[in-house]
Structures are given as structure tokens and as C-alpha cells.
Amino acid sequence: MAQQDISQHRFTDGKPNLRRFHQAKWDEPIIFELSCEGQRGVLVPEVEGEIRKEVGDALATLPESMRRNQPPRLPELAQPQVVRHYMRLSQENLGADLNVEIGQGTCTMKYSPKINDQLAAHPKLAELHPLQDEETVQGILEIMYRFEQMLKEISGMDRFSLQPAAGSAAIYANVSMMRAYHESRGQAAQRDEIITTIFSHPSNAACAQTAGFKVITLYPDEDGYPDLEALKAAISERTAGLMITNPEDTGIFNPRIEEFVRVVHEAGGLCAYDQANANGVLGITRAREAGFDLCHFNLHKTFSSPHGCGGPGAGASGVTEELARFLPLPTVECDGERYYLDYDRPDSVGKLRPFYGYAPVILRAYAWVMSLGAEGLREAAEIAVLNNNYLLKKMREIPGVSAPYAKGKRRIEQVRYSWEELAQETGVCSEEIGVRAADFGVHYWTSHHPFVVPEPVTLEPTESFSRDDLDEYVAIMAHVAEEARTDPELVKSAPHNSTIHTIDHAPLDDPSQWAMTWRAYLKKVGRR
Amino acid sequence: MDQPTVYPYIPNSAPAVKRQMLDEVGAASADDFYEDVPEELRLRRKMDLPEPFLSEYGLKRHVESILAKNKTTGEYLSFLGAGCYQHHVPAVCDEINRRAEFLTAYAGEPYDDHGRFQALFEYASMMGELLNMDVVNVPTYDGFQAAATSLRMACRLTGRREVLLARTISADLLSKIRDYCKRSSEIKLIGYDSATGQLDLDVLEAAISDRTAAVYFENPSYLGLIETQGEEIARIAHERGAVCVVGADPVSLGVLTPPADYGAAHGADIVCGDIQPLGMRVQFGGGQAGYIATRDEEKYVMEYPSRLFGLAPTRVPGEYGFGDVAYERTSFAIREEGKEWVGTAAALWGITAGVYLALMGPQGMAEIGETIMARSRYAMLKLDGIAGVTAPVFRSPHFKEFVVNFHTGKSVAEINRDLLARGIFGGKDLTAEFPELGNSALYCVTEVHTKEDIDRLVDALKEVV
Numbered sequence: 002m003a004q005q006d007i008s009q010h011r012f013t014d015g016k017p018n019l020r021r022f023h024q025a026k027w028d029e030p031i032i033f034e035l036s037c038e039g040q041r042g043v044l045v046p047e048v049e050g051e052i053r054k055e056v057g058d059a060l061a062t063l064p065e066s067m068r069r070n071q072p073p074r075l076p077e078l079a080q081p082q083v084v085r086h087y088m089r090l091s092q093e094n095l096g097a098d099l100n101v102e103i104g105q106g107t108c109t110m111k112y113s114p115k116i117n118d119q120l121a122a123h124p125k126l127a128e129l130h131p132l133q134d135e136e137t138v139q140g141i142l143e144i145m146y147r148f149e150q151m152l153k154e155i156s157g158m159d160r161f162s163l164q165p166a167a168g169s170a171a172i173y174a175n176v177s178m179m180r181a182y183h184e185s186r187g188q189a190a191q192r193d194e195i196i197t198t199i200f201s202h203p204s205n206a207a208c209a210q211t212a213g214f215k216v217i218t219l220y221p222d223e224d225g226y227p228d229l230e231a232l233k234a235a236i237s238e239r240t241a242g243l244m245i246t247n248p249e250d251t252g253i254f255n256p257r258i259e260e261f262v263r264v265v266h267e268a269g270g271l272c273a274y275d276q277a278n279a280n281g282v283l284g285i286t287r288a289r290e291a292g293f294d295l296c297h298f299n300l301h302k303t304f305s306s307p308h309g310c311g312g313p314g315a316g317a318s319g320v321t322e323e324l325a326r327f328l329p330l331p332t333v334e335c336d337g338e339r340y341y342l343d344y345d346r347p348d349s350v351g352k353l354r355p356f357y358g359y360a361p362v363i364l365r366a367y368a369w370v371m372s373l374g375a376e377g378l379r380e381a382a383e384i385a386v387l388n389n390n391y392l393l394k395k396m397r398e399i400p401g402v403s404a405p406y407a408k409g410k411r412r413i414e415q416v417r418y419s420w421e422e423l424a425q426e427t428g429v430c431s432e433e434i435g436v437r438a439a440d441f442g443v444h445y446w447t448s449h450h451p452f453v454v455p456e457p458v459t460l461e462p463t464e465s466f467s468r469d470d471l472d473e474y475v476a477i478m479a480h481v482a483e484e485a486r487t488d489p490e491l492v493k494s495a496p497h498n499s500t501i502h503t504i505d506h507a508p509l510d511d512p513s514q515w516a517m518t519w520r521a522y523l524k525k526v527g528r529r
Numbered sequence: 530m531d532q533p534t535v536y537p538y539i540p541n542s543a544p545a546v547k548r549q550m551l552d553e554v555g556a557a558s559a560d561d562f563y564e565d566v567p568e569e570l571r572l573r574r575k576m577d578l579p580e581p582f583l584s585e586y587g588l589k590r591h592v593e594s595i596l597a598k599n600k601t602t603g604e605y606l607s608f609l610g611a612g613c614y615q616h617h618v619p620a621v622c623d624e625i626n627r628r629a630e631f632l633t634a635y636a637g638e639p640y641d642d643h644g645r646f647q648a649l650f651e652y653a654s655m656m657g658e659l660l661n662m663d664v665v666n667v668p669t670y671d672g673f674q675a676a677a678t679s680l681r682m683a684c685r686l687t688g689r690r691e692v693l694l695a696r697t698i699s700a701d702l703l704s705k706i707r708d709y710c711k712r713s714s715e716i717k718l719i720g721y722d723s724a725t726g727q728l729d730l731d732v733l734e735a736a737i738s739d740r741t742a743a744v745y746f747e748n749p750s751y752l753g754l755i756e757t758q759g760e761e762i763a764r765i766a767h768e769r770g771a772v773c774v775v776g777a778d779p780v781s782l783g784v785l786t787p788p789a790d791y792g793a794a795h796g797a798d799i800v801c802g803d804i805q806p807l808g809m810r811v812q813f814g815g816g817q818a819g820y821i822a823t824r825d826e827e828k829y830v831m832e833y834p835s836r837l838f839g840l841a842p843t844r845v846p847g848e849y850g851f852g853d854v855a856y857e858r859t860s861f862a863i864r865e866e867g868k869e870w871v872g873t874a875a876a877l878w879g880i881t882a883g884v885y886l887a888l889m890g891p892q893g894m895a896e897i898g899e900t901i902m903a904r905s906r907y908a909m910l911k912l913d914g915i916a917g918v919t920a921p922v923f924r925s926p927h928f929k930e931f932v933v934n935f936h937t938g939k940s941v942a943e944i945n946r947d948l949l950a951r952g953i954f955g956g957k958d959l960t961a962e963f964p965e966l967g968n969s970a971l972y973c974v975t976e977v978h979t980k981e982d983i984d985r986l987v988d989a990l991k992e993v994v
Contacts, residue, residue: 042893064757066757076890088628128811131613137599151579206864255565285563299873355613356813374579376534495640517650517664517854
């Protein structure tokens with residue numbers, strides 16, 4: 002008997018069928034429920050007898066009030082059970098290595114090369130203490146110094162700090178430096194307003210507020226571009242600066258960006274460029290040419306370091322020579338032979354985090370640039386943009402979806418689509434489409450709040466995804482849209498193939514029910 | 530003719546598919562996509578970057594050749610701490626945080642990334658047991674950020690501006706707080722008793738007023754001593770309606786009283802710190818991550834900027850679901866109207882710290898605390914026996930770190946240079962940071978330091994000082 006042609010059943014009209022996905026479902030207990038009295042997961046090195054003899058009861062030095070009298074009620078597990086528990090939880094998590102990760106627009110979910118992970122875990126970095134003598138850390142200082150030189154060329158700015166802990170921390174660093182600049186000119190009290198746009202990341206507004214500024218948010222003009230007239234109306238002698246993304250989260254590049262910068266400069270303000278969306282413009286256009294005073298990159302986005310379920314990432318803040326004296330402490334310098342940390346910077350905003358930045362993330366970012374070079378970086382940008390425009394064309398072929406604004410224009414790195422038409426036709430909203438998409442093994446994200454684009458979804462395909470990957474994602478979107486028409490309840494009752502089913506969100510906003518820890522939960526259900 | 534480079538990380542850099550996709554979207558070249566970028570903003574030259582190592586092997590050789598210039602705590606005997614600690618990292622911690630499902634995931638919803646939500650909920654739950662508090666956040670960037678945010682939470686809670694900080698905190702943390710609280714708070718430092726290092730309660734009583742939002746101290750302090758007046762400090766703060774904020778090293782809490790339990794009444798109201806000691810390698814400072822913990826009171830919960838993951842039922846009985854608690858307080862939801870901001874922080878280190886606490890359990894945490902106290906006590910006794918050396922400088926109980934004073938005429942920098950020549954990283958030089966302590970350094974001894982290691986330090990110092 003001939004072998005059955007299994008593969009023929011995987012295609013319809015020459016196109017691959019949708020994946021019959023089901024997320025791992027271990028129905029895993031909370032770790033406290035796995036506890037068994039007396040079990041141990043790892044043992045602590047024993048104190049030598051000689052030390053015991055010399056020291057006696059080390060805890061006897063503690064006054065009674067400082068001696069813990071009730072042991073913490075931590076779970077007690079043997080090592081295999083700890084490993085199995087966390088392996089199961091890991092399987093119930095859809096990392097970027099597993100899915101066509103284009104549904105988290107603005108996050109620049111690109112492939113994180115494995116060799117870079119190996120290098121970041123190298124003992125020559127992992128076992129390096131940040132306060133060692135400079136002579137013993139020349140390697141990592143060289144990496145940081147060299148990476149700063151690269152960022153200077155990529156952005157055109159004059160100096161960088163790699164200290165900020167992530168993108169928003171770099172945004173904050175930039176606001177803090179803007180504040181220091183105005184203080185140095187005796188204008189801090191007067192210049193108390195920061196202007197941003199609604200399609201710039203919310204952290205621009207939030208960090209400005211945190212640093213003590215009043216925030217003015219500009220809405221787009223009819224075509225979706227930042228509104229120059231609105232900027233002119235907002236600008237005044239109170240303007241401390243502008244914090245803006247370009248391309249914005251709609252994927253639209255603001256062609257008048259130079260004029261925005263000029264208007265702010267003429268009013269005495271500074272301009273900070275949020276380059277979270279830099280991936281599509283690497284080697285194409287830079288902060289310097291547009292006249293910015295500050296900018297920042299997210300090394301875990303544009304520069305490929307993995308996202309770690311929400312960090313650690315790393316931010317890099319770049320400034321012009323005029324603002325370099327305000328950079329966080331310390332900077333990394335080179336005297337031609339050796340690398341060193343420079344703390345002698347009296348105008349600095351000071352320390353923004355312990356030590357000097359997330360070294361393993363910086364190392365990965367350096368390795369990523371060194372694997373591509375100038376041509377490769379530009380190729381990454383161009384392919385990311387090609388992928389995005391390919392996706393745009395395919396998405397527009399799905400009835401019910403649109404790409405608001407900038408009609409007939411290309412987009413840069415991402416697009417904020419709208420399912421408004423489909424929602425009006427079927428009653429199925431964007432969030433519900435996203436939950437149903439999870440049934441096919443992909444992430445999906447709507448938009449930051451407020452939803453200026455109705456029923457939004459933001460897709461950013463980066464350079465890491467193949468044409469087949471993009472086609473698969475579009476096929477999932479088309480399928481779910483069709484389901485919304487033929488069987489809306491199926492979509493609304495999703496997920497069906499996930500680890501869990503629809504969550505009741507009410508307890509999460511009710512102080513009498515919410516539980517951020519197991520102990521709080523046990524108290525609220527009357528078991529502790 | 531040169532073939533175009535095909536990049537392994539960029540699938541559509543293969544010429545055929547690239548051409549087909551350009552044709553599909555009606556573009557002659559990628560240049561067409563940048564029509565909105567004005568000519569004067571275009572970089573019409575190749576960026577001036579180093580030549581790449583296109584092969585993975587070449588890249589590996591290149592990066593390793595630079596890293597080879599480092600000398601590590603694995604190769605040298607290190608007594609450095611001061612906020613970044615060399616503890617044993619159980620192999621399981623590395624195994625779990627290198628799992629690609631965790632390492633490469635980002636901000637998925639509970640239906641995609643249930644495992645991340647559960648792992649972080651469990652992390653918070655185990656920290657809650659260690660701290661004896663009911664609310665713990667998804668980690669913020671680091672202990673500095675946790676302290677600075679805790680102080681701003683206190684200012685918002687009280688509607689007051691003044692914060693009183695123990696003078697024994699590190700200069701770097703003070704610098705961070707001065708920047709972060711510049712527009713929200715006035716900062717005053719409270720001195721310490723020169724003999725014991727304990728907070729000077731008379732100075733605190735004189736300084737505190739109805740304008741005080743928070744009193745902040747650390748336990749153990751940056752200088753390693755254990756503050757034994759937690760109950761009194763909390764009482765003084767509470768009598769004036771101020772919030773008592775305590776920074777605590779979580780690895781000490783198997784043996785030390787958690788700050789929430791100072792005294793019979795409420796002790797600390799907000800506890801914060803860095804979880805790097807719980808399973809993160811030193812990584813040149815790359816293992817830092819911050820925690821903030823409070824009681825489960827709505828007014829406290831609503832002041833957190835961070836994400837808080839809570840347990841919730843699903844429509845299937847017995848199924849655990851998770852989601853964001855009180856999301857509407859965050860900058861994700863309401864931009865500048867939210868509390869400070871939230872963004873990518875240090876979630877993977879939170880998951881790792883959870884693994885660490887699950888492995889250690891109550892017995893492991895008690896043992897490691899006791900072991901660290903025994904080993905550091907042994908080191909203090911031995912160092913103090915060297916002529917011209919005093920250890921510890923402060924007459925107080927210590928945990929893990931202690932100040933060593935050298936009075937032989939040789940500076941700490943010189944001593945550390947000579948120790949380095951003997952393969953030892955001496956303690957952090959405190960002469961600029963705490964000039965009142967004279968020629969002193971901050972030494973750190975943990976469970977990784979054997980008797981032999983400590984004796985080696987003592988022998989070296991006998992020669993060097």
C-alpha cells in the first residue's frame with residue numbers, strides 16, 4: 002500500500018490552511034499549592050566548624066526585636082518540582098521565538114540572535130562587579146565606548162548615555178536634562194510646559210509630568226500628521242520643549258519635522274526625539290539633520306535585545322554637544338589607550354540608576370550592530386519597511402479593515418489599522434478579534450489609550466519575518482473577520498484554544514476582591 | 530559582480546523574494562517608501578560604522594576578544610558589594626530565565642502569556658511572605674527607582690513635600706532621589722550616631738514636622754549595620770502623620786524582622802529595595818531590579834505606578850486567571866494623569882527571583898541569612914585583629930557588609946591596588962563618599978566566601994597595610 006499523502010490535506014486552493022494551534026494548558030496550581038513540608042530545592046553552603054567556633058551564635062548579636070520570629074511562609078519544594086512548575090509556566094507563554102510576533106506594534110519585536118544571548122551570559126561579563134578597578138573592566142568599558150560611537154553615527158548626535166534602564170527611563174533622562182538646561186539659564190520657573198503628540202508614546206507625557214512639567218498634547222490634523230498650526234498655537238515663552246516620535250505610532254513620517262523643531266527653537270525650547278520607532282529609518286534619516294537636541298533609542302527594540310516578558314531592556318539617551326554636560330553620571334571615556342568612567346561632570350543631572358546601564362543588553366546591541374554593519378542596518382530598515390508596506394497591502398484586502406489617515410501614502414515601520422467598519426457591521430470589536438487571534442497562536446495589540454483611531458490594531462512586522470509569516474498573519478486576520486460575520490459569538494466567546502478561558506475582570510478593580518499576592522487572596526476567600 | 534549579502538536575521542533580504550515583494554506593492558525600490566522624508570533630511574551616504582563580522586563565528590571571536598580583557602569575580606577574590614552582590618546563583622535560576630518562552634516574550638495579554646502572569650504573581654506572592662506584606666509590584670527598574678518612587682508615593686499619600694532620609698544611604702541613591710524628587714519634594718538628611726551608625730533619633734525628632742511626608746532608612750543600611758530602632762522610627766513618623774519607608778535587602782529577611790513588623794503597631798508602611806541578591810548574577814550591574822511592597826489598602830494601591838498582577842476567576846470553575854489590577858491608575862491608561870509612568874522594566878528578574886525563593890524556601894532563607902552573618906562576623910573579627918585595622922567601625926550588629934578603617938597611613942586606594950596585585954578586589958573605597966569615616970572601605974562577605982577566602986584576605990592585608 003502506498004503511503005498516504007498527508008500534506009495534501011494541509012492546503013486549500015494551493016494556500017496553507019490555518020494552523021490547528023492549541024496553547025499549552027497544564028492547569029498548573031499556584032506554587033504554594035505544591036508545597037510539601039520539609040522539602041528543599043537547593044542547599045546553602047555550610048559554615049565551617051572553625052568559623053562556628055570563632056563566631057558562636059551569629060544571630061546572638063541581634064536584639065530580640067530584629068530577629069525574625071516567624072519564618073516566612075514560602076513554599077517548600079524539591080528541585081525537580083520547582084523545575085517542572087516553571088517549565089510548565091514557560092510553555093504557557095508565547096515568546097517571540099514561537100509566534101509570528103508582528104501583532105505588538107510599537108514594540109519592534111524582532112529576532113534576538115542566539116549568539117548574542119550566549120555572549121551576554123559569558124562569565125567574562127556575568128561575573129563582573131560594577132565597582133571593580135577600572136583596569137579589570139577594560140573589556141566591557143570598551144564595548145560601551147564603542148557602542149556609543151556607533152549610536153553617535155546612527156543618530157548624528159554628539160554624546161550618549163547608556164545608563165537609562167529602558168525606553169521610558171531614557172525619555173525621563175531627556176526630560177531631566179531639558180529641565181537642567183533651563184535651570185542653567187535661569188528659566189526653569191518660567192518654562193514649565195512640555196508639548197507632545199497623541200501618537201507619541203504615553204511615556205513622553207507621563208515622564209514630563211513626573212519631572213514637574215505641565216503637558217500639552219497635540220492631536221493630528223485631518224491627514225493624520227502632527228498639526229503644525231496646533232503646535233504654533235501651543236508654543237509660548239512657557240515652552241520648555243517638544244517630545245515627539247517620528248514616524249509616529251501610526252507609521253506616518255512627519256515631513257514637516259524640521260519646521261516643528263524650528264518653531265520650538267525659536268520660542269527658546271528644546272526638542273527631544275523619541276526614537277522608539279527608529280527601526281524603519283536606520284541609515285535613512287537622523288535626529289541631527291532634523292535639528293533635535295536630544296533623542297533616545299530602545300536597545301531592546303531597534304537593537305534586538307530580547308524583551309524578557311517586560312525587561313530588562315536598555316535605553317540610550319543622545320544629546321548635542323551643548324547639552325552633553327547634563328548627561329547622567331558617569332560617562333565612559335577613552336584617553337587613547339585606556340577606558341575610564343568620568344565622574345567629574347559638575348552640571349550632570351546625576352545618577353539615574355545604579356552603576357552604568359544594563360550591560361548584558363548593551364553587549365547584545367553592540368553585537369547586533371557588529372553583525373550587520375552600515376549596509377546591514379540599512380537593509381534591516383528597508384526590509385522592515387518593505388514588510389510593513391506588503392502587510393499594508395494585504396491587510397487592506399480584508400473587508401472591514403482600513404488604514405486611517407495619509408490616504409495613498411506609504412508607511413514606515415508600522416500601521417495603526419482600524420476595524421471600525423467590521424465592528425459596525427458585526428458588533429465584534431478589536432479587542433475581541435485580538436483574543437480570537439490568540440486561538441491561532443499569535444499576539445495582537447490594539448493601541449495605547451485613548452483610542453484615537455477607532456477599533457485599532459497596531460501591526461509592526463520588522464525585518465525578522467518572512468513573506469510566508471506575513472501571509473499567515475493576514476490569513477488569520479481575514480479568517481477572524483469572516484468569523485465575525487458568520488459566527489460572531491464564536492469570536493466574542495474566545496479564547497477557545499488558550500491556556501485559560503475568559504477572565505472575569507471585575508475583581509481586579511474591586512478593592513474588596515483584588516489580590517496581588519496569594520496571601521491576600523487567601524485572606525479574601527477566608528482561608529487565612 | 531558582487532552578490533548582495535543575504536542576512537540570516539533578515540529573511541526577505543534574499544534577492545528573489547525581495548524583488549517579488551517590491552513588485553507586489555508596486556515599488557521600484559525601498560526608496561519609494563520614504564517619500565515623506567524630505568530630501569534635506571536624507572542621509573545620502575553610507576553610515577560610518579565599523580566593518581561587520583558577517584559570520585557568527587567571526588562575531589563571536591570579535592566580542593570574546595574584547596571581553597577577554599575583563600578580569601572577573603570568578604577569577605579574583607572579591608569583597609565588593611555596595612548595592613550589587615555576589616551570591617550563589619542556583620543553576621535552576623539561569624535555566625528558567627534563559628528559556629526562550631520567557632526571554633523573548635514581551636507584553637502579551639493573559640490569553641497568550643498566561644505563564645508570565647502566573648510566574649510574576651507568584652514572585653510577588655513569595656516576596657509578600659518574605660516581607661509580610663500583601664501587595665508587591667511587578668518589578669521596577671532597580672532598587673534606586675523603587676526607593677525614589679516609594680518617596681513620591683508617600684508625598685502623594687500625605688499631600689506633603691518634605692522627605693527625611695537617613696544620612697547613611699549611598700551618595701548615588703541620594704543623587705537619584707534628588708533628581709527624581711526635584712519638583713515634588715524637599716529633601717533633608719538625618720544624621721547618625723558616630724559610634725553606632727544608628728539613626729540619631731534626637732535629630733529626627735527635631736526635624737520631623739507636620740510637613741513631613743516620609744521618613745526613609747535602610748535595613749541593613751548601605752554601610753552594612755542593622756538599624757535596631759525601627760519601631761521607634763516608625764512611631765515617630767506615624768505620630769506626625771508621615772509614611773515610614775524602609776529599604777530592605779530581601780536576602781536578609783530569613784533572619785531579620787521584616788520592616789512591616791517593627792513594633793506591635795504598624796512598622797514600615799512602604800518597603801522597597803533591589804532583588805538582585807535573589808538569583809541574579811552581578812553582570813556589571815545588569816542584574817538590578819526593584820521591588821515595592823505595601824499593605825493591601827486602596828489608598829496605597831492606587832499610588833503605585835507599576836503594574837500589579839492580580840488573581841481572577843475565569844468562566845471555567847477552578848481555572849486561575851490573571852490580569853492587571855486597577856489599570857486605570859497607570860500612564861498606559863491615562864498618560865500624564867497616571868502615577869509617574871510605567872513601561873518595560875525588569876520582569877525577567879522578577880520571574881528569576883521567584884524561582885530563587887521557591888528553591889530556597891523558608892529553611893533556605895533562614896540558613897543563608899545565618900550563614901552570611903556568621904561568615905561576615907568571622908571576617909570582622911579577623912580583620913579587626915590586624916594592627917592598624919578596625920572592623921567594623923560601628924558598634925552595631927551587621928549583615929553582609931561592614932565598614933573597615935585603615936589607620937596605617939596607607940590610603941584605601943593604595944591598599945586596594947596592592948590587594949589587586951594579589952588577586953583580590955578589596956572593599957569599596959568610602960573616603961570620598963563618607964569623609965567623616967576617614968580612610969575606610971565597605972567590605973562585603975556573603976555565603977560564597979569560605980573560611981579560606983577570608984583568611985586569604987586577612988593574610989594579604991597583613992602584608993599590605
